[in-house]
Amino acid sequence: xxxxxxxxxxxxxxxxxxxxxxxxxxxxxxxxxxxxxxxxxxxxxxxxxxxxxxxxxxxxxxxxxxxxxxxxxxxxxxxxxxxxxxxxxxxxxxxxxxxxxxxxxxxxxxxxxxxxxxxxxxxxxxxxxxxxxxxxxxxxxxxxxxxxxxxxxxxxxxxxxxxxxxxxxxxxxxxxxxxxxxxxxxxxxxxxxxxxxxxxxxxxxxxxxxxxxxxxxxxxxxxxxxxxxxxxxxxxxxxxxxxxxxxxxxxxxxxxxxxxxxxxxxxxxxxxxxxxxxxxxxxxxx
Amino acid sequence: xxxxxxxxxxxxxxxxxxxxxxxxxxxxxxxxxxxxxxxxxxxxxxxxxxxxxxxxxxxxxxxxxxxxxxxxxxxxxxxxxxxxxxxxxxxxxxxxxxxxxxxxxxxxxxxxxxxxxxxxxxxxxxxxxxxxxxxxxxxxxxxxxxxxxxxxxxxxxxxxxxxxxxxxxxxxxxxxxxxxxxxxxxxxxxxxxxxxxxxxxxxxxxxx
Amino acid sequence: xxxxxxxxxxxxxxxxxxxxxxxxxxxxxxxxxxxxxxxxxxxxxxxxxxxxxxxxxxxxxxxxxxxxxxxxxxxxxxxxxxxxxxxxxxxxxxxxxxxxxxxxxxxxxxxxxxxxxxxxxxxxxxxxxxxxxxxxxxxxxxxxxxxxxxxxxxxxxxxxxxxxxxxxxxxxxxxxxxxxxxxxxxxxxxxxxxxxxxxxxxxxxxxx
Numbered sequence: 001x002x003x004x005x006x007x008x009x010x011x012x013x014x015x016x017x018x019x020x021x022x023x024x025x026x027x028x029x030x031x032x033x034x035x036x037x038x039x040x041x042x043x044x045x046x047x048x049x050x051x052x053x054x055x056x057x058x059x060x061x062x063x064x065x066x067x068x069x070x071x072x073x074x075x076x077x078x079x080x081x082x083x084x085x086x087x088x089x090x091x092x093x094x095x096x097x098x099x100x101x102x103x104x105x106x107x108x109x110x111x112x113x114x115x116x117x118x119x120x121x122x123x124x125x126x127x128x129x130x131x132x133x134x135x136x137x138x139x140x141x142x143x144x145x146x147x148x149x150x151x152x153x154x155x156x157x158x159x160x161x162x163x164x165x166x167x168x169x170x171x172x173x174x175x176x177x178x179x180x181x182x183x184x185x186x187x188x189x190x191x192x193x194x195x196x197x198x199x200x201x202x203x204x205x206x207x208x209x210x211x212x213x214x215x216x217x218x219x220x221x222x223x224x225x226x227x228x229x230x231x232x233x234x235x236x237x238x239x240x241x242x243x244x245x246x247x248x249x250x251x252x253x254x255x256x257x258x259x260x261x262x263x264x265x266x267x268x269x270x271x272x273x274x275x276x277x278x279x280x281x282x283x284x285x286x
Numbered sequence: 287x288x289x290x291x292x293x294x295x296x297x298x299x300x301x302x303x304x305x306x307x308x309x310x311x312x313x314x315x316x317x318x319x320x321x322x323x324x325x326x327x328x329x330x331x332x333x334x335x336x337x338x339x340x341x342x343x344x345x346x347x348x349x350x351x352x353x354x355x356x357x358x359x360x361x362x363x364x365x366x367x368x369x370x371x372x373x374x375x376x377x378x379x380x381x382x383x384x385x386x387x388x389x390x391x392x393x394x395x396x397x398x399x400x401x402x403x404x405x406x407x408x409x410x411x412x413x414x415x416x417x418x419x420x421x422x423x424x425x426x427x428x429x430x431x432x433x434x435x436x437x438x439x440x441x442x443x444x445x446x447x448x449x450x451x452x453x454x455x456x457x458x459x460x461x462x463x464x465x466x467x468x469x470x471x472x473x474x475x476x477x478x479x480x481x482x483x484x485x486x487x488x489x490x491x492x493x494x
Numbered sequence: 495x496x497x498x499x500x501x502x503x504x505x506x507x508x509x510x511x512x513x514x515x516x517x518x519x520x521x522x523x524x525x526x527x528x529x530x531x532x533x534x535x536x537x538x539x540x541x542x543x544x545x546x547x548x549x550x551x552x553x554x555x556x557x558x559x560x561x562x563x564x565x566x567x568x569x570x571x572x573x574x575x576x577x578x579x580x581x582x583x584x585x586x587x588x589x590x591x592x593x594x595x596x597x598x599x600x601x602x603x604x605x606x607x608x609x610x611x612x613x614x615x616x617x618x619x620x621x622x623x624x625x626x627x628x629x630x631x632x633x634x635x636x637x638x639x640x641x642x643x644x645x646x647x648x649x650x651x652x653x654x655x656x657x658x659x660x661x662x663x664x665x666x667x668x669x670x671x672x673x674x675x676x677x678x679x680x681x682x683x684x685x686x687x688x689x690x691x692x693x694x695x696x697x698x699x700x701x702x
Binding site for chain 2: 498501502503504505506507509510511515519522523524526527548549550551562564565567568569571572574575
């Protein structure tokens with residue numbers, strides 16, 4: 001068996017690339033008796049990803065019948081392995097050991113006569129090994145496929161162009177129309193509250209305007225109504241002036257005269273200047 | 287090496303390199319026997335530069351060599367890659383904008399009168415920078431305050447045809463029923479099936 | 495925005511970015527009123543990809559978006575820009591990566607069960623440092639072992655759009671082609687889990 005293996009390996013050498021390189025030396029063939037031979041340990045460790053990988057290699061390339069492994073040889077190598085484990089990576093060697101044990105177990109169980117009844121429940125010891133080999137082979141292939149994918153650094157590089165004046169800009173936030181409308185609703189609601197405020201502010205300005213009006217009206221002198229209305233302050237100014245005139249009239253401080261319908265309206269003060277300073281008692285409806 | 291073979295190599299190298307590449311460096315891309323002449327190299331670079339017409343990048347020569355760079359015309363778009371998103375607009379800004387939209391033309395004083403608080407200069411500036419509002423005139427009163435109005439950009443942004451398509455005041459009072467399709471992003475509860483769904487993509491393998 | 499205006503912007507942005515850009519990121523290049531539709535965007539990208547014909551770079555879509563990359567055909571020249579850059583990965587690492595990619599989420603123990611060897615901590619560390627794999631959870635069994643999955647970076651690096659674009663995982667080879675020598679003696683019981691496998695031809699060999 002061992003010689004056959006050697007012959008096969010030698011034959012395969014011609015067409016193969018070295019399956020392992022140990023300390024710079026290419027290995028074209030597996031060492032003799034390669035299941036777990038001590039001599040080949042470095043080769044195994046370098047070239048194979050574990051006992052499954054090794055087994056696959058043996059099966060596919062060497063046409064090895066794993067069911068015909070000589071148990072005596074395995075046992076010898078097994079002991080030699082244990083000796084080497086002292087100097088080499090224990091955990092890695094252990095896996096090969098386990099495999100050797102599995103192979104030995106398979107062989108021994110096959111040699112044993114089988115009880116006719118128990119066979120169904122007891123799975124064929126080889127089946128599990130085959131299943132594992134198949135499963136491993138799929139992912140061995142998958143790893144090769146992934147390795148073959150064009151990848152950055154090895155097969156391609158990301159293309160980039162220079163960006164002059166690379167500066168960060170500020171992107172304005174997004175606004176939803178609904179958000180805007182909600183804001184407007186709020187401001188309207190608040191404006192409702194402010195309305196009462198504004199009435200009071202107008203009362204004050206009416207009082208102030210009343211003072212100003214009286215100052216504009218020398219005692220006893222008629223002035224045209226429209227000349228008393230402040231136009232420089234917009235609509236509000238007009239309203240305030242008008243209110244102030246009405247208030248003054250109501251308080252009897254001025255006299256409002258119109259000779260006939262649609263004729264100009266005239267206003268005359270009925271108070272002396274010193275009285276006009278004291279507008280305290282005047283109250284507007286609040 | 288023909289120009290057709292030379293160009294892709296130079297283009298790839300220039301785009302892959304983080305730095306400008308000098309003629310000497312470009313020569314180093316080739317093994318001795320395939321190394322192009324200076325004339326060929328220059329010709330290929332010229333052709334590559336010409337190929338950039340109408341594109342987003344251009345091939346330029348700077349002190350240390352040649353490089354592809356983003357064209358000025360599209361630069362403004364590209365810089366948005368590194369844009370910082372500003373914080374959300376303040377309530378004050380939105381209220382100001384709303385008042386301008388509905389009450390235009392309106393002065394700052396009038397906005398303040400309705401809102402009851404002073405409108406900061408920053409808010410008006412932000413709205414003007416965003417090109418949503420602009421000064422449309424001045425009120426003919428002492429101080430001649432600026433009158434603000436909204437712009438076409440404002441209408442475009444909010445998907446409005448014209449100012450008349452702004453919802454009426456009555457509709458605003460009843461905002462809940464308004465524009466259901468314009469759902470304001472509230473803190474929506476995450477659907478149950480999303481929260482425990484891991485981001486893991488399923489394995490592509492078909493198990494047997 | 496017309497295709498002629500859109501294309502240079504997208505090209506410049508993709509070349510300016512160090513990372514692939516997603517459609518959403520590309521949309522962010524445009525202000526609201528000028529933002530192109532999805533159709534326009536897709537059309538422009540397609541046109542840009544077509545423009546790469548015969549050039550040194552190509553526009554590809556990977557997991558996190560679109561990117562320009564050097565064509566494999568000319569990359570050998572480009573690599574001469576850098577003395578030592580391309581990295582080789584050990585079979586142990588690639589097998590571990592393959593198991594995580596195809597079988598995610600997967601524990602280290604499960605990887606070891608398939609590979610028949612211990613997975614070194616260094617390999618997992620390397621994969622995590624490269625950001626190709628990450629812990630995506632823990633299996634609810636004693637010891638709560640970490641479950642590993644691949645990342646977007648992994649897909650980007652290998653030029654994949656998603657996990658579905660991984661090479662198809664090989665079918666389980668039938669027994670005869672895998673091991674012509676491993677034949678079952680006629681009298682041997684066919685294991686339960688293999689009994690319905692029609693390819694399992696009974697051996698004619700008689701063993702002594």
